[in-house]
Amino acid sequence: MLFRKKYINNYNPIFSIPINNKPRPSFIKYAMERASKIDVARTELNYVIQPKNIKTGLIIKRYRRLNEHRACAMRAMVQAMLYHFNIISRLVYASVEQLADECGLSTISKAGNKSISRASRLITEFMEPMGFIKCKTSWDKSSRTYMPKVIKLTSLFFMLFGISHTKLKNARLQQLGWVNKNLLIKGLKKISLKEAKLKNKNDRIKKLFEYREKKKKISKRKTLAKNLFTLSPCLSRQKILNILIKKYSISELKKMGSEGLKKLVNIEYFYLKKLASSALVDPP
Incomplete structure (x- = not known):
């Protein structure tokens, strides 16, 4: 029993909105509300889909459902990813570390070292192999280390709580319309969805590089x-x-x-x- 008590630090992780709370688009609010009303860790997709090895594409056989500890982590993580979701680029504008902190999934040892392994394993061992998200890691030549993962939410992710690919696409077009409206007000040219997606992606990568430099100095x-x-x-x-x-x-x-x-x-x-x-x- 003593071993089981030490197995998990936070039995009920919950996503906490950051202190610097920012207004979120109506689609994100709608998606977060949908995801809170449906048990995303126990939907039919979790039983129908077979996870795949990211490198080889081969199916990884599953013989049991998510254990309750990982299911709780997933419920919190879905909310956090949606909150930081950029509708046009479909990227999550937060690192795994930030998501872990906001969900109560990170721990600090007595020596003062932070661990985000619970959140990291959820992403690499379940959410990514299941096809709910795609992750990309870039190599930083200056520091000779990998940059924090860039997380992209797939259509399957939204299907967890009943949002179709069509509805997601319409939300992206609506968001693009809002972006172009602001560009016209500033006297600038309108941009296409592809151009907006590339710009947002580049902005995200730029911020990650800036953060890496800031982190090195600190x-x-x-x-x-x-x-x-x-x-x-x-x-x-x-x-x-x-x-x-x-x-x-x-x-x-x-x-x-x-x-x-x-x-x-x-x-x-x-x-x-x-x-x-x-x-x-x-x-x-």
């Missing part, structure tokens, strides 16, 4: 912060002062004065102290 600062706070408060402040002196020009330091510099050291000290014990920022 990671470096976090390493600095952890090293600083192995020292005494006095030595930590002295090192921060030395860093700030190198950062600003002589004229800027004179303008700032000793009091201004002292204030800046205090701000940096408490920021780095907080950063040393926190997880990295979420992707866009």
Whole structure:
């Protein structure tokens, strides 16, 4: 029994709308409402469709239904993916990490390391092989690491809660009409669905690259912060002062004065102290 209690950290994951809540298009609101009224983890599609190996295309035989822990995770994840769904590009404008955080599926170890394996396994072992989503990962040459997954929702995903391909297509055309209306107001030319889709996709990839660069900088600062706070408060402040002196020009330091510099050291000290014990920022 003790083993089973430790098996899952959150038995009832629920999607929580982000603090910076943004107005969602009527189609997304409608889809989220539909998905909340139907048990997406127990619909007929989950029993009729056989998952396929993403690399080989060969069918993966299933002999049992989703266990309740994964089913609960899927119910929350569907809501999160819909909330971040871009109607035109059909991409989810959130990373797996962000989706996991908002669904209560991520955990932090005693050492301060974040794990999103429950959300990641749901995507790679079930939702993608079943054909509900498609994932693409890009290689970042500058950092020599893979970028966060770009998730695309398929027509099958919407069929989970009774939204047909035709209704999805109509929603995309309606959204395109709204986009073109705004372009005309700005004195710009209208664009086709294909052009809008490509633009949105490129914007998403650009944001992911920007986030990767931001994450790299924060990671470096976090390493600095952890090293600083192995020292005494006095030595930590002295090192921060030395860093700030190198950062600003002589004229800027004179303008700032000793009091201004002292204030800046205090701000940096408490920021780095907080950063040393926190997880990295979420992707866009």
